[in-house]
Amino acid sequence: MINTKTLAILLCVLTAFLVEAQQNSMGVVNYGHKESFGMGAPIGIDYNANLVFNSKESSYLFASDSLEGKHIREMKTFRKSDKAVFLIQMKTSPKGYIYNLIREENMMLAKDLHDFYVKDSIPSIAWDIKEETKVIGGLSCTKAEASFNGRDYTAWFTFEIPLPYGPWKLNGLPGIILEAYDTNKEIFFYFKSIEYPSKNELFITKPFLSDKKSEWISSLEYAKGLKAVHIRKQKVGMMLSEQSPNANSSRQFAPMLKFNLESFDE
Structure with missing residues (x-):
């Protein structure tokens, strides 16, 4: 028979094991990444995107050939009304856009389609957490608002996954962001699916300088x-x-x- 002291020790060991397993667990959120600049509504180019994360860092990827299943460079027409028609190019690259946030070093590494490489501190965003809630993907989410980079954003995050990550550069909330958008949803990150902890092997995508001529900039x-x-x-x-x-x-x-x-x- 196991005595009380032995049982307490076993419970402590099990708890420590579970906490460590949770910290080492990786997850992935799949989003739609919609860009409708100047259109006043979420009617523009719609990319596939994902956020791969663990307790130490995250990586957001979009406009990549792999996520779209092919290389894309084509003009697309979007009609808001009879008098408002937009002709926009949709384009991807083998690597896509990458935003890698490393918590322990307070560092952001980023790369765009033109092979600009950015190394800087993680952006600090002053979020105002509201009382409003809704369910996204079976997870209870809480509303938050902030002004960042010239736009006003609304984000929906879940306390059920208490990690401060989100799409693009959006970060700093006490839970993963599952949905976010600006005032008119000209930028709209919408939820598709989530797997956490993931049963599949996942990798944090990091930007690396492509050649000797490339350099990190602020x-x-x-x-x-x-x-x-x-x-x-x-x-x-x-x-x-x-x-x-x-x-x-x-x-x-x-x-x-x-x-x-x-x-x-x-």
């Missing part, structure tokens, strides 16, 4: 580069517009948030 340097590209594209568009018989003399620049997930408007 988020500030990345912002300056994207803003320069954005302004250059608009100037080219204005030049073409001015050659049109119906040219408009206005030379106003549209903000980045109408074109890019990374909005660095001043």
